[in-house]
Amino acid sequence: MKYIKRSLFLFILAVMPAAAQQKLTLEQIWGGQFRLQYMDDLQAMKKANQYTVLNLNRATKSNAVDLYDFATLDKVNTLINSKNFTQLENGIDSYTFSADEKKLLIATNSEQIFRHSFVADFYIYDIGSKTLSKVAEGKIQEPTFSADNSKVAYAFQNNLYVYDVASKKASQVTTDGKKNAIINGITDWVYEEEFAFVRAYDWNASGDKIAYIRFDETDVPEFSMDVYGSSLYPIQDVFKYPKAGEKNALVSLHIYDVKAGTTKKINLGNYNDFYIPRIKWTNDAQTLSVQVINRHQNDLDLLFVDANSGTPKVVLNEKDKAYVDITDNLTFLNDNSFIWTSEKDGYNHIYHYAKTGKLITQITNGAWEMTAYYGFDDKTGNIFYQSTENGSINRDVYRINLNGKNKVRLTPNTGTNSATFSPNFEYFINTFSSSSVPTTFTLHSAKDGKKVKDILNNDALKSKLADFNLPVKEFMVLKTEKGQELNAWMIKPKDFDPNKKYPVFMYQYSGPGSQQVNNDWNGYDDYWFMMLAQQGYIVACVDGRGTGFKGAEFKKVTYKELGKYEVEDQIDAARTIGKYSYVDASRIGIFGWSYGGFMSSNCILKGNDVFKMAIAVAPVTNWRFYDSVYTERYMQTPQENASGYDDNSPINHVSKLKGSYLLIHGSADDNVHVQNTMRMVEALVQANKQFDWAIYPDKNHGIYGGKTRLQLYTKMTNFIKEKL
Incomplete structure (x- = not known):
């Protein structure tokens, strides 16, 4: 029977029992029918109380980086739309800002390497003049602007380069990079997978120095995989992969002086068979922080390195009877004191240390875990973080004073909450979901957590699923x-x-x-x-x-x-x-x-x-x-x-x-x-x-x-x- 009168059809629907409602199918699940609406690549600005989102127009198959106001949520401007540039005909894959937020680094035509790493065509987009210029001829990795916005560092074929924005010329920092042998400024396979980072270099606060890690994986055993493809003969993909107990890459730390064009190797001390899972410049432009951990990963030193003399100093040591987890929570305050997170009291909590490494205070404590550190507002002295204080299966956003007092829960709904804060810490966009509520985005006051405005919800999906x-x-x-x-x-x-x-x-x-x-x-x-x-x-x-x-x-x-x-x-x-x-x-x-x-x-x-x-x-x-x-x-x-x-x-x-x-x-x-x-x-x-x-x-x-x-x-x- 191919035709049913509408009135009869509606009657049948009305009397259908719940058990006869729609059944899920694998075709629906993997065909994207239950896909969530998101605020893609949401980034808070630093110079203005605004944020950006990478929006996709499915009709025109184009991307736009759109600028919004935190207070009103109104769209302020479209910074760039891929449809206006032939170079971006395949869309915008990702974007990052220069320090002055007047330029963007745009990635397009990305090619994945491993889990996090990729190469892409990168362009500098000048927001004021609306001009687009390519950084390098080939596909490159991990480009970043210098702090003074005048240069871009990047990696290409295992070497580091510095591109001058004004002259549009690149200078080569390292020359010994070689596949399956030497890598400069980019992590090897095992660092990328297990320490979860790819860019192994960092600009200092004045833009005159670059610290980078060099990996010598010459003696690391190789692993090969057959790639069958569509050609008559398969090919082999060969890469360095240190299995348990085998040789790791030898790592060394170097600082490149951009003005002098010279490189200094840093003598970290008497470490043997170690990892450098993080490097990060402090607010002092000539002081680099380096985390060094032993091969067992139960003894970690936080070092401060003087960039001029090259002298390292152990500021903090963390030991554990099992292992020490590596995080990205290290944050330097204006006086170069720093925030550190640790499990040393049995739960993951926030600590405040002086720049000398002396403990000032343990900011959070209790039989629960701090699960994300969001930042410090130097005007109010408040720290913002996410934790499991409302039960280990839930996440909430809190604020607390640097002295560990006046804690306030900022998210009222039980489930999983995460936050993106405005640069002045006046507002935050809360991403919330639970097992019964699909993802929603709402604007809240960072003072008391009160909801200011709804931004985006997935009510349409929830209605669809009701069937x-x-x-x-x-x-x-x-x-x-x-x-x-x-x-x-x-x-x-x-x-x-x-x-x-x-x-x-x-x-x-x-x-x-x-x-x-x-x-x-x-x-x-x-x-x-x-x-x-x-x-x-x-x-x-x-x-x-x-x-x-x-x-x-x-x-x-x-x-x-x-x-x-x-x-x-x-x-x-x-x-x-x-x-x-x-x-x-x-x-x-x-x-x-x-x-x-x-x-x-x-x-x-x-x-x-x-x-x-x-x-x-x-x-x-x-x-x-x-x-x-x-x-x-x-x-x-x-x-x-x-x-x-x-x-x-x-x-x-x-x-x-x-x-x-x-x-x-x-x-x-x-x-x-x-x-x-x-x-x-x-x-x-x-x-x-x-x-x-x-x-x-x-x-x-x-x-x-x-x-x-x-x-x-x-x-x-x-x-x-x-x-x-």
Whole structure:
């Protein structure tokens, strides 16, 4: 029947029961039908009480950097629109301002290298004259303006350059850069992935010096990946990758004098086998701060280096019985005293130190975690930060005086709040969501948190989702038989019947300091979980020991034994859930990606009497295969801790497999190498175990592109339906 009268159609809709409402599909989820509206690339200005947003016009396929007023939210100006420049025909990928905010560095035609790094065509846009000029002929990395706005430093083919804006000429700072040998001013693979930064150089406050890190990775072992592409013969991608216990790049610190054209190597002292995870100039133009940490990453020095003499001085030392986390929270105040964050009292908190390194005060304290540092208002003496004071699954924004008094909660709604402050700290744009409220953007007073104005919401998405009658995410604290109290959530079918028995599909990540049980809006996986709930499954997630935001002791208990306590907690949680009257304990499965894949693999092996099936995507199967910085932070080296590596690696427990196991990997995963899966496959074969597996050619750790995610999630859904 192709035609139904409108009146009859409306009547049918009116009498349809809730269970007959729309069902989620993978095509909808991965087709972008539930995409959120965002304020893309939101940046607060520093010279005026304004902010910018990178807006996309889908109709014209163009980008615009638009300027708005913080107080009124009114659009003040369009600084640049890509449709007006043929050089930007492929759009604006990102932008940064010069210090005087009169110029922009525009990136276009970007090409991704690894997780954070990319090369692009970069242009300088003069906002006043509305002119666009290219910085370099080729695609370059990480360009930044000098403090006096006259120059731009950038990296090209492992060397540093300085471009003079007025003369439009570039001078080469380093000349020894060479692929897979020497890198100047840009991090190597392992620094980028594990210390989460790419630009390893920094301009000083007067624009006359550049500090940079040089990486000598000559002796670092190489890793190669076949790239199959579309040509007759595949090619090999070869790059330096230090696995646990192997040689790291040798790092050294240098300061380039722009006016003199000379470079000075800084003698940092008697450090051996160390990392330089951060460099940052202080407010004193001739004083550079440098963080140096030992290979075990449990002993960190904050150094101040005199740029003229090259003399370093240890200002602060941080030690930990397990490891010290690296952050970007170091902030220098006008008098060069500084803000530092530390877990030294058992929770992550804010500290104020004099420029000499003497502790002035611990600003925040309590059995909760400071999760983001936003800034200091020198007019009022207030510090602004985000924390878990309202529960470890929530985030709120607070202000507190530099002396640790007069704390005020600025965000009234329970869920996940984050802030972008105006340059005068009079207002902030709050980004809020919860498991029941999609992301909203609102303007608030920084004095008392009162809402001034709504900016953007996703009510249209919420209305659209009402047609699907989606199940809700129920938060709880799950207590195992061993007494562990763990944050958890559960998604039950909308027509849940407590007298029925349901299969349970568990999801987790479980990596050190991570969190999956958090009160925010849906990601793509959440829609998938709700789709599974619509099809009769209960989906559950438990954050076991080793995860974050519940204090250092809870997080660091897994030190030197990754995969022991976390796996124990997932198995025990599954046993607890299996005793619920409405759960079929014989039908419990588990899924995870990356560290979560390592976990789900271990769970079906060590918990073979609990889990009926498991899916592992891009898993580590032996920590000996993973990189030095991450693995040794939590495990020390294999030479020092062989049993910690071997006892908890899935590859050594394949003989225990009883249930159904699906193993998935991308062949071009530069992070967790496909070697992990290939060696696991061979171990399973030699143990005569049956299992399912899939390799995605030329896909990296994210396994995406085109229809890839749709095909992948279809495969996993079918596996769940068949095996669980």
